[in-house]
Amino acid sequence: MRKLAYLILLTLLAACQPVETDNANSNSDSGSATKETLSESKEALEDRPTLTFTYEGEEIDVNTIRSCFAPDCLKNSATVDQINHKEMTEGLKATQVEDGEAIQVHIDGKEPSQTHLSQYYETTIEGETLEGNEITIHSASKDERKESFFVRLDWYNGNQEFLGSLSKAFVVNVDGISSEKIDKQDPNR
Numbered sequence: 001m002r003k004l005a006y007l008i009l010l011t012l013l014a015a016c017q018p019v020e021t022d023n024a025n026s027n028s029d030s031g032s033a034t035k036e037t038l039s040e041s042k043e044a045l046e047d048r049p050t051l052t053f054t055y056e057g058e059e060i061d062v063n064t065i066r067s068c069f070a071p072d073c074l075k076n077s078a079t080v081d082q083i084n085h086k087e088m089t090e091g092l093k094a095t096q097v098e099d100g101e102a103i104q105v106h107i108d109g110k111e112p113s114q115t116h117l118s119q120y121y122e123t124t125i126e127g128e129t130l131e132g133n134e135i136t137i138h139s140a141s142k143d144e145r146k147e148s149f150f151v152r153l154d155w156y157n158g159n160q161e162f163l164g165s166l167s168k169a170f171v172v173n174v175d176g177i178s179s180e181k182i183d184k185q186d187p188n189r
Helices: 001-015 022-046 179-185
Strands: 050-055 063-069 096-099 102-108 116-123 124-128 133-137 145-156 162-174
Touching: 050 145, 050 162, 063 145, 102 145
Parallel strands: 096 162
Antiparallel strands: 050 102, 063 162, 102 133, 116 124, 116 145, 145 162
16 A cells, blocks of 8 residues: 555656746746846946036036936836926026027937927927937027927837936027128028
8 A cells, every 4th residue: 555655646746747848948038038138228227328418618507307217217207298398497597508509418328219309489399309419509589589498318228128218408598690690691681
């Protein structure tokens, strides 16, 4: 009887052993791929990019609206629901700039995957992508006017997984166009 009990016990133990299959190997492969993806994400976030703006070599006063990087933050948390230029630039000292001049954009770290630029003046809001490393200021007015800017940079890895987002706002006073510039722009005057 004892031999029969051992035989049944051995049969049960043998039946409970895991069996190696192709599916098990593919799971371990996808596990290492996931680790590589996480590693890529982690590498990108270890050195979080910074964003500054300068005009004529002087740093512009900015408000950081959002600084959100995975794994501490999800894409939904990084997005600004409504861009309110007045609120975003509240308390900032406006930088005096001349018409036709450029504000330099400095990104220290990995280049962003996507960029967004929103400009507000008078009653007009213009949205576009940030091209290159500068924002050229154009005024169509003889009078000085205030303009505010909202810039958002987004980072994704090769699998289009969210890595982070950084958004800042600043305000400038644009000198009006001089009559000399107006004459050059409109020779019929």
